[in-house]
Amino acid sequence: MRARPAVGVRTMRVHLTEHDARRLLVPGPLTLVTTRWRAAENVMPAAWTTPLSAIPPLVGVCVHPSRHTHDMIRFSEEFALNIPSPRLLNHAAYFGSVSGREVDKLDLSKLPTFRARRIDAPLLEGCVGWIECGLEDAIRLGDHTLFVGRVVAVQAEDTAYNEVWLLDDPEERPLHYLGGTWYAALERRLEARPPAQATPEYARELEERAREMEERAAEERAEREERGE
Amino acid sequence: MRARPAVGVRTMRVHLTEHDARRLLVPGPLTLVTTRWRAAENVMPAAWTTPLSAIPPLVGVCVHPSRHTHDMIRFSEEFALNIPSPRLLNHAAYFGSVSGREVDKLDLSKLPTFRARRIDAPLLEGCVGWIECGLEDAIRLGDHTLFVGRVVAVQAEDTAYNEVWLLDDPEERPLHYLGGTWYAALERRLEARPPAQATPEYARELEERAREMEERAAEERAEREERGE
Numbered sequence: 001m002r003a004r005p006a007v008g009v010r011t012m013r014v015h016l017t018e019h020d021a022r023r024l025l026v027p028g029p030l031t032l033v034t035t036r037w038r039a040a041e042n043v044m045p046a047a048w049t050t051p052l053s054a055i056p057p058l059v060g061v062c063v064h065p066s067r068h069t070h071d072m073i074r075f076s077e078e079f080a081l082n083i084p085s086p087r088l089l090n091h092a093a094y095f096g097s098v099s100g101r102e103v104d105k106l107d108l109s110k111l112p113t114f115r116a117r118r119i120d121a122p123l124l125e126g127c128v129g130w131i132e133c134g135l136e137d138a139i140r141l142g143d144h145t146l147f148v149g150r151v152v153a154v155q156a157e158d159t160a161y162n163e164v165w166l167l168d169d170p171e172e173r174p175l176h177y178l179g180g181t182w183y184a185a186l187e188r189r190l191e192a193r194p195p196a197q198a199t200p201e202y203a204r205e206l207e208e209r210a211r212e213m214e215e216r217a218a219e220e221r222a223e224r225e226e227r228g229e
Numbered sequence: 230m231r232a233r234p235a236v237g238v239r240t241m242r243v244h245l246t247e248h249d250a251r252r253l254l255v256p257g258p259l260t261l262v263t264t265r266w267r268a269a270e271n272v273m274p275a276a277w278t279t280p281l282s283a284i285p286p287l288v289g290v291c292v293h294p295s296r297h298t299h300d301m302i303r304f305s306e307e308f309a310l311n312i313p314s315p316r317l318l319n320h321a322a323y324f325g326s327v328s329g330r331e332v333d334k335l336d337l338s339k340l341p342t343f344r345a346r347r348i349d350a351p352l353l354e355g356c357v358g359w360i361e362c363g364l365e366d367a368i369r370l371g372d373h374t375l376f377v378g379r380v381v382a383v384q385a386e387d388t389a390y391n392e393v394w395l396l397d398d399p400e401e402r403p404l405h406y407l408g409g410t411w412y413a414a415l416e417r418r419l420e421a422r423p424p425a426q427a428t429p430e431y432a433r434e435l436e437e438r439a440r441e442m443e444e445r446a447a448e449e450r451a452e453r454e455e456r457g458e
Contacts, residue, residue, distance in 0.1 A: 027406060089419055090421050148370055
């Protein structure tokens with residue numbers, strides 16, 4: 001059984017600004033791209049995404065032209081990036097394995113959806129963040145198309161995200177894709193010592209770390225030479 | 230003190246194919262972009278990256294035109310994406326806080342470098358993966374430039390990566406950027422049940438998960454209605 005929030009600790013979707021889209025995407029989570037064109041809806045996993053611009057807020061998602069979602073974005077000129085939590089691990093793999101041309105994946109999966117705020121594509125329950133986009137541009141690069149989306153609405157679970165991903169609850173984190181059938185989630189937040197507060201101690205630590213790495217690199221070089229590489 | 234590999238368990242950089250670049254980038258790690266133009270070298274953190282194409286192997290990195298690295302890539306027409314481990318947490322924050330126009334960040338940081346295989350930009354020790362690129366295209370999108378890199382060489386630490394990121398050793402994982410001074414690393418690999426092996430049990434579990442989420446969504450809707458939202 002998955003952990004559920006304690007009684008009284010309900011998660012809640014909160015409306016964010018368009019600028020939060022880049023914070024949601026910056027650590028590189030997997031996304032589930034939802035689309036709607038006339039009566040048809042579709043969903044496909046996409047890990048090749050990135051923020052593209054702060055002002056205006058633009059995000060990019062790469063889709064292979066053979067994918068049904070490619071046509072759906074072309075025709076509807078909008079799409080949503082749903083950021084799944086680890087609860088959707090198996091759904092994510094399933095959505096990537098069958099084509100929306102052959103089956104209605106959303107219907108088959110029985111995954112509940114809810115209405116987006118600004119676009120017609122459905123949004124998915126079980127996710128921790130949602131980015132609604134209007135299509136701004138489509139650029140063919142190699143064998144994929146980069147769809148450039150203008151962010152028009154952003155939401156996130158308040159237990160999962162507050163200016164940055166919180167990573168407190170194992171079930172309320174974004175899922176990342178590794179390749180094949182492998183996925184992972186971020187462990188916990190690490191804080192870098194802000195260089196604005198740089199102190200002699202900080203400088204010494206940077207040097208110490210650098211020295212350690214130099215020593216290790218030298219040892220490895222010596223070993224490689226011994227092996228005649 | 231950081232954990233070091235046990236005696237005799239040396240990490241080793243291995244040469245990979247150009248196609249491994251997309252597996253290195255797919256979970257969305259932070260990268261440190263290194264460049265070299267004539268005698269000058271520079272480094273800057275970039276989290277807005279994505280694979281763009283499988284064949285040919287293309288990757289993208291977004292850089293603001295005000296950044297020194299923007300000129301360095303324009304002039305040299307090449308760059309390397311170094312994927313730092315958590316060992317470089319403070320370095321990553323430092324590299325993002327000062328401009329290479331004012332100081333020689335690599336020299337100041339004392340971070341050891343080594344020669345790339347196919348390009349002139351230096352590669353950084355303390356990283357777990359390295360992607361060398363020739364500049365294929367530069368596309369202005371909003372307030373950033375998307376540099377499209379043709380992958381020409383790829384390396385990774387064999388203890389960190391073998392077809393996918395292994396995530397076994399806490400120090401030999403890619404670092405991800407969350408925003409502000411916050412970073413994180415992926416916890417451990419999760420395997421999705423491959424739909425090719427779909428069984429009645431698998432279908433039941435998908436339904437069970439969906440039912441749980443539907444119940445929870447219904448409870449939340451009811452609570453919102455009670456609160457008069």
